[in-house]
Amino acid sequence: MQPSAPAFSPAPDAADRERLLHGTHHDPHSVLGAHPGPGGVVFRALRPYARSVTVVAGGLRAELHDDGDGFFSGLLPLTEVPAYRLLVEYEGTTLETEDAYRFLPTLGELDLHLIGEGRHEELWTVLGAHPTVHEEVAGTRFSVWAPNARGVRVAGSFNFWDGTGCPMRSLGSSGVWELFVPGVGEGELYKFDIARPDGSHTLRADPLARRTEVPPATSSIVHASRYEWGDGQWLARRGEIPVHEAPFSVYEVHLASWRPGLTYRQLAEQLPSYVGDLGFTHVELMPVAEHPFGGSWGYQVTGFYAPTARLGTPDDFKYLVDALHRAGIGVLMDWVPAHFPRDEWALAEFDGRPLYEHEDPLRAAHPDWGTLEFDFGRREVRNFLVANATYWCEEFHIDGLRVDAVASMLYLDYSREPGQWTPNEHGGRENLDAVAFLQEMNATVYRRNPGVVTVAEESTAWDGVTRATHHRGPSGFGGLGFGLKWNMGWMHDSLQYMAHEPVHRKYHHHEMTFSMVYAYSENYVLPISHDEVVHGKRSLVSKMPGDWWRRRADLRAYLGFMWAHPGKQLLFMGQEFAQGAEWSEAHGPDWWLLDSAYGAEPDHRGVRDLVRDLNAAYRATPALWQRDTDPAGFAWVVGDAADDNVFAFLRQDAEGAPLLSVSNLSPVVRHDYRLGVPDDIPAWHEILNTDAERYGGSGVTHPHPVKPEPQPWHGRPASIRLTLPPLATVWLRPA
Incomplete structure (x- = not known):
């Protein structure tokens, strides 16, 4: 039986x-x-x-x-x-x-295939938390990439932070875990409860969370955008002229401290009008993505897909971008793909093993910042970052990404001693994975977002930073594909020159002229950024020698030289009105200096007025921006007058119309100073003089047009005689 x-x-x-x-x-x-x-x-x-x-x-x-x-x-x-x-x-x-x-899975086979291949260019639409209607039921779809996890659960405010009842399913070999939770909607807090390979559990914020709690709280928030944009006209025309052939004058801003205490929406009521009044074409926002430590200024990111909640919601941030666009101002954003912090609730060993960071500890640990470097060779990690770049451009209408710390990504031996790094497969020091990532990021951003520009903060002489990715240079690498590059050499050399007493400047004359030796090797931005006015480096005006009058005069002359020099311009907030103190994120710019009750006229207001006039003259003069990357757009008149501390050069636009810039960086007036000029200009008219009384100068100006004389000079058929103001830059155009 x-x-x-x-x-x-x-x-x-x-x-x-x-x-x-x-x-x-x-x-x-x-x-x-x-x-x-x-x-x-x-x-x-x-x-x-x-x-x-x-x-x-x-x-x-x-x-x-x-x-x-x-x-x-x-x-x-x-x-x-x-x-x-x-x-x-x-x-x-x-x-x-x-x-x-x-319920059946909410992710399709194509999505999983693209994720597995590292080619999902809209990754944020499939991973993360998405309120949705699935099979006619409202709820939220949760999905996360955690290939090393033994299991993943969703924990949140909707289940009393106990994920036991919300285990997620693994979708094949993709490493993606998914769960549709009915009844969960916008505003709910959540994290992923991950069972690590060793059996322990870790509670992690969503790497693709689009909204977070206000730090120091660390939960992710279910979010769906309701924002309706009003910047269609801006987007339609922003790509009409290539950036390197257009005016590009940037005001760098740390949003949290520009006017401390203001939200995104309150900033939208003040920032566009201020920047517009000063005539800048763009603002550059220091990192906006969520970061746990405010003192990092946003450069240690934990929420790569979420605008910081300190200032409002993601839709509030969209409102700010929209307001700037409607005021005719472009928006650049600092983007930080080089590294991320080690916070145990974020990306570090996300699923119990190195995932976003390199599995080799020597490759993973950033030697300078106590952070971890991304594994650019892992296709899913590369996808996470490439999609993130397009996310900010497409979801938030960002006009450009300034990529932070590119040099630290490009070199395997960056800040490392011998024995602390391993050469690449060819025996070199180049990080081939990072090169491929940057090329892919730039190519993808430019293909998907016409009119957007990428800008590299790259402090070495890497060949081809702004060369197209399909064009190979002498090094054998294709170009990195950036649109612009910060000219760190010009910044360092020119500030070093200005720090010298005028009597010593003749021995350092080359520090102001050397930039023209390589000016056309890349498409450059001339950056006076936040990095130059913190950590004991002093503010821009305080770098200048001498008494207060001479410092302000030097600053005005330097700004005039900078705005005329080939390349785009960037100036950090507070420097536009000669703030004497270093910047501090705790209190922001010293706005009280502009109050006439404190004697601001013309000490600080004069410098601000000069910046406004520089931008107005710059934008109205194509010679100053149309041929920034064309050697035919620049010519020295005199570049070797070291004993005089004088620099004079011509800029020309596409039609050949010139502008003459003359800087006298000595504190003495130089009378009847002869300069060679073309013989086809009947008269020259002064359009800007940094020594004007309204800027706080001594008032040595040329009120009447200056006529050329037939006397050849400086290798040119004619010449003019000018009275050069002390510590000043003068711009002249054909009358």
Whole structure:
């Protein structure tokens, strides 16, 4: 006689039960929910803390058996799985809800294929938390990439931060985990509860969270944008002229300290009008992505897809960008793909093993900043960053990304001693993975977003930073594909020159002229950024020697020289009105210096007025920007007058119309100073003079047009005689 088969039990078996309770089940949907079984349909639910669970299907109501530890099960005599809901009774309350484990996956095969290949250019649309209607039910789709995890659960404000009842399913070999949770909507807090390979658990913020709590709180927030843009005209015309052939004058801003205490929406009421009044074409925002430590100024990012919650919601940030666009001002944003902090709730060893960082500890640890470097050779990590670049451009209408710390990415031996790094496959020091990543990022951003510009902060002489990716240079590498590059050499040399007493400047004359030796090797921006006015480097005006009058005169002359020099301009907030103190993120610019009650006229207002006039003259003079990358657009008149501390050069636009810039960086007036000029200009008219009284200068100006004389000079057929003001720059155009 054959032994009888054991009676069928709808309860989960011991192995499934153990894995579900410990959060290590790869396919909870195969156990939980409703499934055809022997003699009917098996219903299983995992509802920790519930007193009872009842299946409601049409007119059918059936209470499931309590199997302990939050498990409930039952076998109902049905011929097929019905549409059903669960009635869950807790202490003091009863909830009727959809069952998360009756739904098919929300991610399609194409999405998973693209993620696996590292080619999903809209990664933010599939990973993260997305309020959605799935199979006619409202809820939120959660998905996360965690290939080393033994299991992943969602924990949040909607389940009392206990993820036991919300295990996610693994979607094949993609490393992606997914769960649609009915009834969860916008504003809910959440994190991912990850079972690591060693069996321990870690609670992690969503790497693709689009909204976060206000630091120091670290939870992610379910978010859906409701913003309606009003900048269509701006977007339509921003790509009409290539950036390197257009005026490009940038005001760099740290949003949290520009006017401390203002939100994104309050900034939108003040920043566009201030920047517009000064005539800058763009603002550059120091990093906006979420970061835990405010003192990092945003350069240690944990939420790469979320604008910092310190100043408002993501839609509030969109409102600010929109307001700047409607005021005719472009928006650049600092972007930080070089590294990330080690916070245990963020990206570091995200699923229990190195994931976003390199698996080699020597490659992973950034030697300078105590952070971790991304593994640019891992296609999913590269995808995370490339998609992030396009995300800011497409979701927030950002006009340009200034990429931070490019040099630290490009070199394997960056800040490392011998023995602390391993050469690449060719025996060189170049990080080939980082080169490929930057090329892919730039190519993708430019292909998807016409009119957007990428800008590299690259402090070495890497060949081809702004060369197209398909053009190979002498090094054998294709170009990195950036649109512009910060000219760190010009910044360093010119500030070093200006720091010398005028009597010593003749020995350092080359520091102001050397930039023209390489000016056309890249498409350059001349940056006087926040980095130059912090950490004991002093503010821009305080770098100048001498008494207060001479310092301001030097600053005005330097700005005039800078705005006339080939390349675009960038000036950090506070320097436009000669702030004497270094910048501090704790209190921002010293706006009180502009108050006439403190004697601001003309000490500080004069410098601000000069910046306004520099921008106005710059934008109105194509010679100053149209041929920034064309050697034919520049010519020295005199570049070797070291004993005089004088620099004079011509800029020309595409039609040949010139502007003459003359800088006298000595504190003496130079009378009848002869300069060679073309012989086809009947007269020259002064359009800007940094020594004008309204700027705080001594008032040595040329009120009347200056006529050339037929005397050849400086290798030119004619010449003019000027009275050069002390410590000043003068611009002249044909009258």
